[in-house]
Amino acid sequence: MKKMLIVYYSWSNGNTKKIAKMLQKATGADIAEIETVKLYEGSYQDVVDQGQREVDNGFQPEIRPLAYSAADYDVIAVGTPTWWYTMAPAVLTYLNSQNWNGKTVIPFMTNGGWPGHVIKDIQNTCKGARSICEMEIQFDPSGGDHMETPNAKVEEWIESVKRSCEQQI
Numbered sequence: 001m002k003k004m005l006i007v008y009y010s011w012s013n014g015n016t017k018k019i020a021k022m023l024q025k026a027t028g029a030d031i032a033e034i035e036t037v038k039l040y041e042g043s044y045q046d047v048v049d050q051g052q053r054e055v056d057n058g059f060q061p062e063i064r065p066l067a068y069s070a071a072d073y074d075v076i077a078v079g080t081p082t083w084w085y086t087m088a089p090a091v092l093t094y095l096n097s098q099n100w101n102g103k104t105v106i107p108f109m110t111n112g113g114w115p116g117h118v119i120k121d122i123q124n125t126c127k128g129a130r131s132i133c134e135m136e137i138q139f140d141p142s143g144g145d146h147m148e149t150p151n152a153k154v155e156e157w158i159e160s161v162k163r164s165c166e167q168q169i
């Protein structure tokens with residue numbers, strides 16, 4: 001397999017983190033978490049409201065340096081929760097800070113039933129990258145941590161990621 005890096009952001013329940021870890025376990029890829037310098041504060045609803053303002057304004061929060069550099073990898077899986085029908089602002093910061101030319105990107109996201117245009121937005125932001133094995137995983141509509149997408153579907157996706165990476169050698 002070509003070297004793969006998994007980069008993810010996760011805020012509410014660790015839903016996206018859970019998927020990222022499943023992918024990591026199956027592929028042996030390196031993994032790095034995106035974290036904002038300033039942590040979100042307040043209730044869930046406070047952050048939902050703040051998130052809406054940030055998405056509406058195209059806000060890109062400052063993020064911490066990652067454990068691994070995407071520049072060292074051919075394939076980068078990028079995972080995000082859905083925030084107001086797009087990627088979380090911290091992921092936008094990250095994607096805009098990298099050179100995607102010639103890279104292969106695997107966009108994956110979690111959502112509560114309103115997936116919007118997350119995958120398209122990731123693809124449009126990663127200019128010059130090839131996008132494969134896109135995946136949307138639904139959790140419960142109340143913002144909780146119950147996965148609605150059948151586990152078998154997620155496993156199937158993970159297998160397809162493994163196959164695609166192996167073919168690139």
Ligand SMILES: Cc1cc2nc3c(=O)[nH]c(=O)nc-3n(C[C@H](O)[C@H](O)[C@H](O)COP(=O)(O)O)c2cc1C
Pocket residue numbers: 009010011012013014015016017047048049051052080081082083084085086110111112113114115116139143144
């Ligand atoms: C600020 C904010 C905005 C959200 N917007 C959406 C949305 O537009 N569509 C949707 O289906 N879920 C939305 N959700 C729910 C999350 O996408 C969902 O619970 C996700 O699995 C959380 O992942 P995490 O635990 O990795 O943070 C939103 C959650 C937050 C906190």
